[in-house]
Amino acid sequence: MRFLFGSKTDLPTPDQALPGRADPIVEPGRHAVLGTPMAPPYRAGAEVAEFALGCFWGAEKRFWQLPGVITTAVGYEGGATPNATYDEVCSGRTGHAEAVRVVFDPKQISYEELLREFWEEHDPTQGMRQGNDVGTQYRSAIFVRSDAQREAAERTRETYAAALRQSGYGAITTDISDAGEFYFAEEYHQQYLHKNPYGYCPDHSTGVTCSISRPEA
Numbered sequence: 001m002r003f004l005f006g007s008k009t010d011l012p013t014p015d016q017a018l019p020g021r022a023d024p025i026v027e028p029g030r031h032a033v034l035g036t037p038m039a040p041p042y043r044a045g046a047e048v049a050e051f052a053l054g055c056f057w058g059a060e061k062r063f064w065q066l067p068g069v070i071t072t073a074v075g076y077e078g079g080a081t082p083n084a085t086y087d088e089v090c091s092g093r094t095g096h097a098e099a100v101r102v103v104f105d106p107k108q109i110s111y112e113e114l115l116r117e118f119w120e121e122h123d124p125t126q127g128m129r130q131g132n133d134v135g136t137q138y139r140s141a142i143f144v145r146s147d148a149q150r151e152a153a154e155r156t157r158e159t160y161a162a163a164l165r166q167s168g169y170g171a172i173t174t175d176i177s178d179a180g181e182f183y184f185a186e187e188y189h190q191q192y193l194h195k196n197p198y199g200y201c202p203d204h205s206t207g208v209t210c211s212i213s214r215p216e217a
Contacts, residue, residue: 007092008092008128008134008135008136009127009128009129009134009135009136010092010136011095011136012080012092012093012094012095014080014095016093017079017080017081017093017094017095018081018084018088018091018093018094019081020081020082020083020084020088020094021082021083022082022083023083024083024183024184025083025084025085025183025184025186026184026185026186026187027039028073028184028187028190029187031064031071031072031073031190031191032190032191032194032195033064033191033194034064034069034070034071034072036070036071036103037071038071038072038073038101038184038190039073039184042070042071042103043070045105045106045107046070046103046104046105047103047104047105047106047111047145048101048102048103048104048145049101049102049104049111049114049145049149050077050099050100050101050102050142050143050145050179050182051099051100051102051114051118051141051142051143052077052078052097052098052099052100052139052140052141052142052143053100053118053121053122053124053130053140054098054122054130054131054133054138054140055098055130055133055138056074056075056098056099056100056185056189057074057189057192057193057199058193059074059100059121059122060072060073060074060100060190060191060192060193061191061193061194062117062121063100063102063114063117064191066104066109066113066114066117067108067109068104068105068107068108068109069102069103069104069105069109070103070104070105071103072100072101072102072103072191073100073101073184073185073190074098074099074100074101074184074185074189074190074192075099075100075101075182075183075184075185076089076094076096076097076098076099076137076182076183076185077096077097077099077141077143077179077180077181077182077183078095078096078097078099078141078143078175078177078180079094079095079096079097080094080095081093081094081095081096082181082183083183084096084183085186086185086186086189089137090135090137092135092136092137095136096136096137096183097136097137097138097139097141098137098138098185099141099143099182101182102114111148111149111152112152112156115142115152115153115156116156118142119156119157119160122140123169124140124160124164124172124173124174125164125169125170125171125172125173126140126173127139127173139173139175140172140173140174140175141174141175141176141177142174142175142176142177143177143178143179143180143182144176144177144178144179145178145179150176150178153176154176157172157174157176160172
């Protein structure tokens with residue numbers, strides 16, 4: 001029962017997290033829009049970025065539309081439960097965020113450009129929620145895979161924090177941490193808004209910073 005494990009906005013400790021399972025819940029195939037493999041190995045020279053910015057349906061669609069993006073996938077990251085299911089993540093007892101993996105060609109699009117999309121496609125000041133979606137799985141996070149990614153993420157966080165303060169927003173709550181295991185979500189979540197064009201998702205077409213001066217990433 002929920003009251004035994006805190007509120008929807010409390011991250012569980014590792015000993016409180018659900019045990020999960022040893023085997024993956026899905027074997028990811030090809031991207032329904034781009035036609036590229038969602039799982040590694042990726043093409044030579046490709047780089048990987050991973051973000052959490054609320055509902056992963058709309059977030060993934062935004063990223064797969066960018067030139068230079070090779071493939072995208074949605075999954076669960078940042079928690080303690082191995083190979084968690086969607087229902088387990090929604091229970092708040094895995095610690096995972098709904099995450100988007102973006103595999104990109106750095107010769108065509110930079111990590112800084114992906115960060116710009118990240119910051120401007122959600123409100124990074126809301127803590128354990130995004131709009132009406134409340135819970136730890138909807139938190140804002142950047143999972144970095146190199147020192148260069150961490151430096152860029154931290155630098156742009158400061159830039160956007162200053163711009164948001166000037167526009168009357170609160171402090172940025174985005175967590176920047178080393179990437180852990182990315183667990184692919186169930187097949188029906190992958191490219192969901194391509195398969196279900198009228199499916200529900202918060203509006204990711206405009207970001208909170210669109211009404212302020214656009215900071216340089």
